[in-house]
Amino acid sequence: MQEFQYKITDPEGIHARPAGLLVKAAKACASSITIAKDGKKGDAKKIFAIMGLGAKQGDEITVIVEGEDEEKAAQTIEAFLKENL
Amino acid sequence: MQTIFGKSVFGGIAIGKISVYKKGEQQVKRVKVEDTQEEIERFHRAKEEAIKQLQGLYEKAVKEVGESSAAIFEIHQMMMEDEDYLDSIENIISSQQLNAEYAVATTSDNFASMFSSMDDDYMKERAADVRDVSERILSILNGESKDTVQTQEAAIIVADDLAPSETVQLDKEKVLSFVTVHGSTNSHTAILARTMGIPALIGTPVALDETVDGKMAVVDGMKGCICIEPDEETLAMYQQKKKEETEKKQLLQTLKGKENITLDGRKIMVYANIGDTKDLAMVLQNDAGGIGLFRSEFLYLEKDTYPTEEEQLKAYKTVAETMAGKRVIIRTLDIGADKQADYFELEKEENPAMGCRAIRICLTRPEIFKTQLRALFRASAYGKIAVMYPMITSIEEIRKIKTIVEEVKTELKEQGIAFGDLEQGIMIETPAAVMISDLLAKEVDFFSIGTNDLTQYTLAIDRQNPKLDEFYNPHHEAVLRMIAMTVENAHKAGIWAGICGELGADTSLTKTFLKMGVDELSVSPGNILPLRKIIRETDLSQEQ
Numbered sequence: 092m093q094e095f096q097y098k099i100t101d102p103e104g105i106h107a108r109p110a111g112l113l114v115k116a117a118k119a120c121a122s123s124i125t126i127a128k129d130g131k132k133g134d135a136k137k138i139f140a141i142m143g144l145g146a147k148q149g150d151e152i153t154v155i156v157e158g159e160d161e162e163k164a165a166q167t168i169e170a171f172l173k174e175n176l
Numbered sequence: 177m178q179t180i181f182g183k184s185v186f187g188g189i190a191i192g193k194i195s196v197y198k199k200g201e202q203q204v205k206r207v208k209v210e211d212t213q214e215e216i217e218r219f220h221r222a223k224e225e226a227i228k229q230l231q232g233l234y235e236k237a238v239k240e241v242g243e244s245s246a247a248i249f250e251i252h253q254m255m256m257e258d259e260d261y262l263d264s265i266e267n268i269i270s271s272q273q274l275n276a277e278y279a280v281a282t283t284s285d286n287f288a289s290m291f292s293s294m295d296d297d298y299m300k301e302r303a304a305d306v307r308d309v310s311e312r313i314l315s316i317l318n319g320e321s322k323d324t325v326q327t328q329e330a331a332i333i334v335a336d337d338l339a340p341s342e343t344v345q346l347d348k349e350k351v352l353s354f355v356t357v358h359g360s361t362n363s364h365t366a367i368l369a370r371t372m373g374i375p376a377l378i379g380t381p382v383a384l385d386e387t388v389d390g391k392m393a394v395v396d397g398m399k400g401c402i403c404i405e406p407d408e409e410t411l412a413m414y415q416q417k418k419k420e421e422t423e424k425k426q427l428l429q430t431l432k433g434k435e436n437i438t439l440d441g442r443k444i445m446v447y448a449n450i451g452d453t454k455d456l457a458m459v460l461q462n463d464a465g466g467i468g469l470f471r472s473e474f475l476y477l478e479k480d481t482y483p484t485e486e487e488q489l490k491a492y493k494t495v496a497e498t499m500a501g502k503r504v505i506i507r508t509l510d511i512g513a514d515k516q517a518d519y520f521e522l523e524k525e526e527n528p529a530m531g532c533r534a535i536r537i538c539l540t541r542p543e544i545f546k547t548q549l550r551a552l553f554r555a556s557a558y559g560k561i562a563v564m565y566p567m568i569t570s571i572e573e574i575r576k577i578k579t580i581v582e583e584v585k586t587e588l589k590e591q592g593i594a595f596g597d598l599e600q601g602i603m604i605e606t607p608a609a610v611m612i613s614d615l616l617a618k619e620v621d622f623f624s625i626g627t628n629d630l631t632q633y634t635l636a637i638d639r640q641n642p643k644l645d646e647f648y649n650p651h652h653e654a655v656l657r658m659i660a661m662t663v664e665n666a667h668k669a670g671i672w673a674g675i676c677g678e679l680g681a682d683t684s685l686t687k688t689f690l691k692m693g694v695d696e697l698s699v700s701p702g703n704i705l706p707l708r709k710i711i712r713e714t715d716l717s718q719e720q
Contacts (some may be wrong), residue, residue: 108247143290
């Protein structure tokens with residue numbers, strides 16, 4: 092299992108467009124990817140779950156990656172977050 | 177026989193069957209199904225079709241507005257394929273043995289309420305995306321299962337109220353009359369009815385259900401009532417009245433080909449207002465001298481995405497060619513306020529009538545404006561096109577427009593695309609524009625006074641609010657002085673000034689306008705000949 096924290100810097104938070112891109116990126120990975128915020132958890136491959144977290148600028152999210160390609164997947168998602176959110 | 181009174185927005189008599197218009201979301205019925213597996217498959221077929229539609233919209237949008245604006249359609253696709261969303265729908269179908277429509281509508285409500293309960297304005301609005309996605313699937317499901325399309329024969333449309341986007345989708349050949357429970361005299365349903373020259377009522381408390389759907393009825397636009405299931409005597413009386421009305425109309429036809437000239441020789445141009453190329457037949461039938469107002473926003477409202485340059489060009493070219501050298505004034509995009517298109521993604525405003533609308537959108541999103549201007553300049557190679565900009569309040573706006581116009585012309589020239597030159601005018605519909613009309617007149621080729629908005633802004637009365645109808649006095653001295661001042665300043669600068677609002681068709685003011693020196697009146701096609709009759713009976717030398 093891989094786990095890391097990330098602080099949202101995008102002024103609009105995880106709004107529709109980046110949420111869509113995140114789901115796309117997550118779906119390309121074989122591992123299961125879960126995003127947690129304030130006790131709420133969402134599957135990163137499901138757009139409603141991700142948008143439902145309501146993550147805003149300044150919020151800290153926890154990313155949990157589990158599966159055969161977890162190392163690579165965690166890197167991919169971290170890079171994605173840094174670039175887009 | 178049941179007679180219900182409302183407020184008439186256009187006279188005349190319509191006799192026919194009632195068709196109750198219901199919005200998509202109201203059509204969902206809860207039905208038990210036997211074969212839940214087949215029902216789930218039916219849902220999946222509809223969903224696949226919906227995704228295909230969205231993919232098409234996405235590809236089109238990428239080409240036209242670019243990747244980032246098109247992304248919304250991709251997100252909509254993802255929403256449709258979201259596992260939780262699909263699970264919920266399949267669950268309702270299989271565990272409760274209910275139909276796919278009900279399952280989609282219920283799931284849609286649940287997911288939408290998840291968003292609307294979030295404490296973030298942006299996320300709250302995403303509830304609309306969920307509904308939009310679900311509506312798309314629902315309409316495909318309905319299309320599959322329902323064998324009757326809205327109305328097969330021409331009917332009296334009875335509705336709660338109709339949004340502009342809904343009225344554009346109605347097949348106008350099949351509408352005898354509009355009767356709405358809500359709406360105000362200046363709503364779009366009312367304006368549309370006047371354009372089509374059909375009787376219409378608003379504020380009519382009709383029950384919108386099976387008790388009236390399909391029943392025979394008479395709409396009396398003079399008295400302002402609808403008579404449901406009229407007895408034989410009443411029906412015969414109305415048939416007679418309708419016949420007389422038709423004869424009167426034929427008499428007006430004898431005025432075709434005659435000049436718009438008063439007894440003492442003063443001429444005035446009488447043009448037509450249209451909202452669609454389909455209105456052109458009415459324009460020709462009623463012998464309009466030109467088109468004084470072509471509301472281009474209908475091109476935008478009837479679509480799910482921005483109309484392309486080619487699509488716009490086609491519409492403008494059709495109008496220019498049909499009018500064969502007569503002047504065609506096309507108003508640039510006047511969206512916002514009460515005319516909304518989802519894909520513009522306009523923010524909700526406290527006060528939309530004074531918000532980001534018309535030229536303000538064009539100047540803040542020049543790429544949309546440029547596409548329209550390119551289409552207009554290209555179309556002007558096929559006829560006498562004039563362009564008119566709405567909601568002007570300052571000289572600076574005109575300067576900005578001119579800069580964009582120059583860019584468009586340079587681009588067209590560089591690309592070797594043929595285009596003609598066109599007259600450029602502005603709408604005078606804000607008190608600000610009236611007050612500086614002397615300055616504005618030096619910048620443009622003509623003025624057209626939009627009396628609906630000018631009255632609303634001058635009297636500070638919201639024209640969408642039916643409760644204010646009693647305060648709304650279109651003959652207010654302040655409005656008439658505004659018009660007189662605009663015309664005077666136009667003439668001082670050597671340009672012409674017309675009226676394209678509803679007031680232009682008010683025959684009780686025709687003489688007043690003629691005296692002011694108004695050069696042009698642009699009215700609904702159905703009002704052209706009655707107006708010509710009044711003008712030809714007027715003698716200005718007899719007064720004063």
